[in-house]
Amino acid sequence: MKVQSWTPKIYAPLLLGHLGVLLFAGEDWILAGSYAFVLAMLALTVLLCWRRLRLSISHNTPLWGLLLGALLSQGVAFGLLLVDALHHPQGTLVAFDPTFWFCLGSFWLIAAAAYNPLTPMRRWTTAIDGALACAIVLLFYLMLHRLLTADHPQQAAARYVMWLFDGMALFVALFAVLRFIATRRADERRFHFVLATFACIELVIPAVHNRFILSSESWLPEWLLGWPFVVLGLLLSRRHTVWLGGYQPALRVRQAAASIAPLMLSLALCLLGFAQLGRDRPLAMGALILAVAAYGVRTTVLLGYHQAVEEQLRGLRRDLHHKSVRDELTGLLNRAGFRQVLRRAWQDAVRAKRAFAIAVIDVDNFKSFNDTYGHLAGDDCLSLLGHTLRTEAGKQPGVVAARYGGEEFVVLLSGLPAREAEAMMQRLRQHVEALQIRHINSAHGVVTISAGLAVMPAGTSLASEKLLRAADEVLFEAKRDGRNRIQCATTTTPAPTATA
Structure with missing residues (x-):
């Protein structure tokens, strides 16, 4: 039988038994019987929470553990109330030890809402939030302790304690x-829905119970005490249900909620500190200093983390851009990177009236090389050629090499007149031939290159696309005339053009 089906069948008799005790038990056993049934319902809820903790993924185990800690603390508090009721059948208004354990339960609920261990930064902020929650609950308990041990009229003290507990419950629910x-x-939303639901019920039902107790002689309000644990148990029994799964708050709403939550902790501690100014000034000042200092440290940690993340993002963007314009095999610019460099270099050359040249290079008989030696050898060959082009181009300012696609490469030569540009390309051709990469189907016995060179003399202007097309055309002439050679074409035009 599934847990979610038998859970209501256990809670229902417990609720009915609790009601029967309140209606029919004798005066000496009503209160003790009531607490016994509350403890029975709480024990079942603890078992369901323990089951949920065991079945949860490791990421969420601490969250369910903190909720379990809150339930166990409340179990101790109700156990002490049961012991007190056995000795004092009419009950005491507020017992000292139960108050401490109720406060401890509130601490575990706040800690569960503050827990966020995703990153080292989050662990630091969680520790700071936990310290603030501990300070809030401790100061709250000290206020209750002083109130309960002071000489106040019983009715006035009870109402003040009631309002204090309402305030703490309201803070926990909002948080x-x-x-x-x-x-x-x-998975986290599932937990925090359960936590928020339980916190809201813990706000409403105890508040209603306390007011009925203060204004009525009836024991029936005691029936309300078990309902928060019943509702929580029913939620815990439904393991795979994601409540409000379709609810997706806007990004700004989530950011605002995430920013307000830690501020609430500091504000709550400040309010408790101000409340203690007239009673214990050193304690109040310590609480105020801790609230301000903790919020300042938390903000500093977050700021440092976001600055580090921003720097990492900038680095990732640089790496991504580098990879988007680089050829992985040869390390040269790819076609997209070449287009960017070509546009800027051509515009600078036209503006400064410098000579500008483009060379289109093709590896001779490369298809035959791939067929003979295999594609892996072809990749090694292109990688070595790319390294040679990159090395030689780096020796001359204004020279940039790129892989245009397949076995084709291009070289931009900015500021070099026709003779120097051709000499540069001859040196590149000779260096490639000197690599002595064996190619039995080549007339030279080794891998060679051919290139077409188109030069725009200084003081003239020709669209970069036309210059590239001219270099490609003379490359075919170099191929037709025997390969392993450089074919040069000087192109001029009297009218400047505005297109790149």
Whole structure:
């Protein structure tokens, strides 16, 4: 039988039994019986939470563990109330030890809402938030302790304590709801929905219970005490359900919720500190200093983290751009990178009235080389040619080499007149031939290159695309005339053009 089907069948008799005790038990056993049934419902909820913790992924295990800690703390508190009821059948208004354990339960709920261990930065901020939550609960408990041990009229003290607990419950509920809004992961949203629901019920039902107790002599309000654990248990029994799965708050809403939540911790501690100024000035000042310092440290940690992330993103963008314009095999510019460099270099040459040349290079008989030695050998050959072109081009300012596609390469020669540009290309051809890459189907016995060179003399202007096309045309002449040679064409035009 599935857990979600038998869970209601256990809670229902417990709720009915609790109601029966309140209606029919004797005066000496009503309160003790009521707490016993509450503890039974709480024990079942603890078991369901323990099951959920065991079945959860490791990422979420601490979250369910913190919720389990809150339930166990409340279990201790109700256990102490049961012991007190056995000795004092009419009950005490507020017991000292149960108050401490109720406060501890609130701490675990706040810690669960603040927990976020995704990155080292998040672990640091979680630790800071945890320290603030601990300070809030400790100061809250000290206020209750002083109030309960002071000489105040019982009714006035009870109402003040009631309002204090309402304030703490309201803070926990708001903090849990904000954390739910700021969560994106489906598995975390499932947990934070359960947490926020439980925190909201813990706000409403105890508040209603306390007011009925103060204004009525009836024991029936005690029936409300078990309902938060029943609702939580029913939620815990449904393991795979993602509540409000279609609810996706806008990015700004999530960011606002994530920013407000830590501010709430500091503000709550400040308010408690101000409340203690008239009673314990050193303690109040310590609380205020801790609230401001913790928020400042948290902000500094976040700022440093975001600056580091921004620097990493800039580095990734640089790497991505580098890869997008570079050929992986040869390390030269690819066609896209060549187009960018060509546009800028051509514009600079026209503006400065410098000579500008483009050479289109083709590896001779490369298809035959691939067929004979295999494509891996062909890749090695192109890689070695690319290294040679890159090395030689780097020796001369204004010379840039790129892989245009397949076995074709291009070289931009900015500021070199026709004679120097041709000499440069002859040196490149000779260096490639000197590599002595064996090619039995070549007339020279080794891998060679042919190139077509088109030069725009200084003071003239020709569209870069036309210059590239001219270099490609004379490359075919070099191929037709025997390969392993450089064919040069000087191109001029009297009218400048505005296109690149």
